[in-house]
Amino acid sequence: MGSITLRQVNKKFGEVAVIPSIDLEVEEGEFVVFVGPSGCGKSTLLRLIAGLEDVTSGAVLIDGKDATRLPPAKRKLSMVFQSYALYPHMSVRANIAFPLKMAGMPKAEIDAKVADAAETLNLTDYLDRKPRQLSGGQRQRVAIGRAIVRQPSAFLFDEPLSNLDASLRVQMRLEIAELHQQLGATMIYVTHDQVEAMTMADKIVVLNKGRVEQVGSPLELYRAPANLFVAGFIGSPRMNFIRGQAAAAYGAATIGVRPEHIQISTEGGIWQGTVGVTEHLGSDTFLHIHTEDLGTLTVRAGGYVDFGPGDTISLTPDPGRIHRFDSDGRAIR
Numbered sequence: 001m002g003s004i005t006l007r008q009v010n011k012k013f014g015e016v017a018v019i020p021s022i023d024l025e026v027e028e029g030e031f032v033v034f035v036g037p038s039g040c041g042k043s044t045l046l047r048l049i050a051g052l053e054d055v056t057s058g059a060v061l062i063d064g065k066d067a068t069r070l071p072p073a074k075r076k077l078s079m080v081f082q083s084y085a086l087y088p089h090m091s092v093r094a095n096i097a098f099p100l101k102m103a104g105m106p107k108a109e110i111d112a113k114v115a116d117a118a119e120t121l122n123l124t125d126y127l128d129r130k131p132r133q134l135s136g137g138q139r140q141r142v143a144i145g146r147a148i149v150r151q152p153s154a155f156l157f158d159e160p161l162s163n164l165d166a167s168l169r170v171q172m173r174l175e176i177a178e179l180h181q182q183l184g185a186t187m188i189y190v191t192h193d194q195v196e197a198m199t200m201a202d203k204i205v206v207l208n209k210g211r212v213e214q215v216g217s218p219l220e221l222y223r224a225p226a227n228l229f230v231a232g233f234i235g236s237p238r239m240n241f242i243r244g245q246a247a248a249a250y251g252a253a254t255i256g257v258r259p260e261h262i263q264i265s266t267e268g269g270i271w272q273g274t275v276g277v278t279e280h281l282g283s284d285t286f287l288h289i290h291t292e293d294l295g296t297l298t299v300r301a302g303g304y305v306d307f308g309p310g311d312t313i314s315l316t317p318d319p320g321r322i323h324r325f326d327s328d329g330r331a332i333r
Ligand SMILES: Nc1ncnc2c1ncn2[C@@H]1O[C@H](COP(=O)(O)OP(=O)(O)O)[C@@H](O)[C@H]1O
Pocket: 013, 018, 036, 037, 038, 039, 040, 041, 042, 043, 044, 045
């Protein structure tokens, strides 16, 4: 249960084709992340899968069956949004129970399912509280609880952690990943945050302007980005891009080198530069290095390094980790 297939899915709002044409397979039990910049069509795509928007053309299949014209309630999918959309006057228990009550389930059965979901989400002690008596993370867990009790074929998450502060986001990220392991259910998760995508996904779908730029596992996208967009989007700090003669020497219009794949030394490297801003993170140092021919390059060095602004520095890219791109921005393999 829970496989989802998109066939030439197209969505127009008026004359604007927000999604020109997407083909995609989400396999049963997979954790798939749609990632891309704001406005690229992630929410629209998720809403098309949920049935909250109609496709302009193409087909949505759920468990191999055509669901294109099914109303949302018949698709057996549960959606969790950034705004938790809890009922403020209802207890946590009543909020989680709500969809079951609406479906007319007997009370004893509802109680058992709510208790189960509360246990899974560490909410057992909070069942009699109102949403305003909970932290942001707990509220989001209630929203997830409401999705779980329906036992959907698949969960659809639309930026569910964006309202939380940074440390809570990291914690909830782990909790959702653990929930996925525990339930084994298909999950589609939308985010603009590539770190969330990299840490949670089995499979990442990188979207840009309504198009799929690349589909792959986190490490596939990191190691072998298909084009300049994916190369620049995945990885932090961002990949350095170098054009002109230095790239031509590698038979490419552009070469890309990640900050962690450049060695620094006082002399003897193949590129020379002057250290600008250095960022000391403790675990790492990010150095921004101005060069005459290659522009400013970012280097990530482990731990503390004893280079400061104005120092002359020598750089050696790892030859096995230089990415080459043609004039259309496509990776040369
Ligand atoms: N109901 C709508 N009517 C018109 N345009 C819309 C509508 N919903 C979304 N869009 C447009 O579609 C594009 C994709 O939006 P969205 O799917 O919300 O992007 P994302 O979730 O990636 O930020 C945006 O340009 C947005 O303005």
